[in-house]
Amino acid sequence: MSATHAANRVYHLPEEPHHPEGHSTYLGFWLYLMSDCLIFAILFATYAVVGGNYAAGPSPKDLFDLELVALNTAMLLLSSITYGFAMLEMVRGRKKATLGWLGVTGLFGLAFLCIEIYEFAHLIHLGATPQRSAFLSAFFTLVGTHGLHVMFGIIWLVTLMVQVGMHGLTAANQRRLMCLSLFWHFLDIIWIGVFTFVYLMGVL
Amino acid sequence: MCAAKNSAAKAHEHHHDDAAHGTLRGYLIGFFLAVNLTIVPFWLVMARPLDGVFDSHIPVAIILVVFAILQIIVHMVYFLHMHPRSEGGWTLMALFFTLILVIIVMSGSMWVMYHLHSNMMPSHDMSKMDATGESWIPSQQPFPAVGAVSGTVPVVE
Numbered sequence: 001m002s003a004t005h006a007a008n009r010v011y012h013l014p015e016e017p018h019h020p021e022g023h024s025t026y027l028g029f030w031l032y033l034m035s036d037c038l039i040f041a042i043l044f045a046t047y048a049v050v051g052g053n054y055a056a057g058p059s060p061k062d063l064f065d066l067e068l069v070a071l072n073t074a075m076l077l078l079s080s081i082t083y084g085f086a087m088l089e090m091v092r093g094r095k096k097a098t099l100g101w102l103g104v105t106g107l108f109g110l111a112f113l114c115i116e117i118y119e120f121a122h123l124i125h126l127g128a129t130p131q132r133s134a135f136l137s138a139f140f141t142l143v144g145t146h147g148l149h150v151m152f153g154i155i156w157l158v159t160l161m162v163q164v165g166m167h168g169l170t171a172a173n174q175r176r177l178m179c180l181s182l183f184w185h186f187l188d189i190i191w192i193g194v195f196t197f198v199y200l201m202g203v204l
Numbered sequence: 205m206c207a208a209k210n211s212a213a214k215a216h217e218h219h220h221d222d223a224a225h226g227t228l229r230g231y232l233i234g235f236f237l238a239v240n241l242t243i244v245p246f247w248l249v250m251a252r253p254l255d256g257v258f259d260s261h262i263p264v265a266i267i268l269v270v271f272a273i274l275q276i277i278v279h280m281v282y283f284l285h286m287h288p289r290s291e292g293g294w295t296l297m298a299l300f301f302t303l304i305l306v307i308i309v310m311s312g313s314m315w316v317m318y319h320l321h322s323n324m325m326p327s328h329d330m331s332k333m334d335a336t337g338e339s340w341i342p343s344q345q346p347f348p349a350v351g352a353v354s355g356t357v358p359v360v361e
C-alpha cells in the first residue's frame with residue numbers, strides 16, 4: 001500500500017501558476033539597480049582610498065572647475081524632472097507629449113555627456129591623464145563609469161522613443177519606460193554622490 | 205488624478221501597485237527640494253561663507269554629506285516613488301541589503317587602508333636603514349633552530 005502511495009507522489013505542482021508577462025520585471029530591474037549600486041560603491045571606495053595619492057601631480061583643487069560641474073548637475077537634474085513629466089504624460093496615454101518630453105530628457109542627457117567629455121578632454125590636454133596618478137585613475141574610472149551609464153541610458157531612451165513611435169504606449173512599452181525611469185533617476189542619485197564626494201569635497 | 209490612476213491600472217492589466225507614477229505636484233516638490241539641496245552645497249564651497257566660522261574644513265564636509273543624504277532621500281521618495289510595501293516589501297529588503305553591503309565596503313576599505321597607510325609611514329624613511337647598514341630583521345632575534353618547539357625562545361651561544 002505504501003508502495004502505491006510512493007508511486008503516486010508528484011514532485012512538481014500539478015498546475016503551473018499563471019504568471020502574467022512582465023509581472024516580475026519591476027523587482028528584477030530593481031535588483032539590477034542594486035547590483036549596479038555595488039559597482040559604484042566599490043569605485044567610490046577606491047576613490048576614497050587612493051584619491052589623495054597625487055604622485056606629485058595635480059590635485060583636485062588645481063583641476064576641477066566647479067562652475068562646469070554645477071552646469072552638469074543642473075543638466076542631469078532637469079533631465080530627471082522632464083523624464084518625470086514624460087511618465088505623467090504616459091499615464092495619461094498621450095503619445096506625442098510623452099515622446100516630446102522623452103526627447104527633451106535625451107537632449108539634457110546629451111548636454112550632460114558633452115560637458116563631461118569636454119571636461120575630460122580639457123584634463124587630458126592639461127596632462128592630467130588617468131595614468132598620471134592613482135587619484136586621476138580612480139577619478140576617471142568613477143566619473144567615466146557614470147558617464148558610460150548615461151550614454152547607455154540615452155541609447156536606451158532613443159530605442160524606446162522609436163518603439164513608442166512605432167507601436168504606441170502599449171503595456172510592454174509602458175513597462176520599459178518605467179524601467180528606464182528607474183535607471184535614469186538612479187543615475188541622478190549616483191551623481192549626487194559624485195559631485196559631493198569628488199568635486200565639492202575635493203575643492204574644499 | 206483618480207481617472208489617470210484608473211487608466212494606468214487598466215493599461216497594466218495586473219495588480220501593479222508598485223508602478224506608482226507620482227503626480228505633477230510630487231515631481232515639482234521633489235524638483236524644488238533637490239534644486240535647493242544642490243545649490244546650498246555648491247554655494248558653501250564656491251562662495252566659502254563658513255571659512256571664517258570654522259577653523260577646519262571638517263564641519264563643512266559634514267554639512268555636505270548631510271545635504272547629499274537628504275537629496276538622495278528626496279530623489280528616492282519623489283522621483284523613484286519608493287514606498288515600503290512595493291513588491292511586498294522586497295524592494296525595500298533589497299535596498300537595505302545593498303546599503304549594508306555598501307556600508308561594509310566603504311567603511312571597511314577606508315578603515316583598513318588608512319590604518320595600513322599610517323602603519324606604512326615610517327618605512328618611507330629608507331635613508332636611515334642605508335646609513336646603519338642594518339636589515340629590517342632585528343639581528344638579535346634569530347630564527348628558531350630546526351626542531352625547536354614553537355613558542356619557546358631558542359638559546360643561542
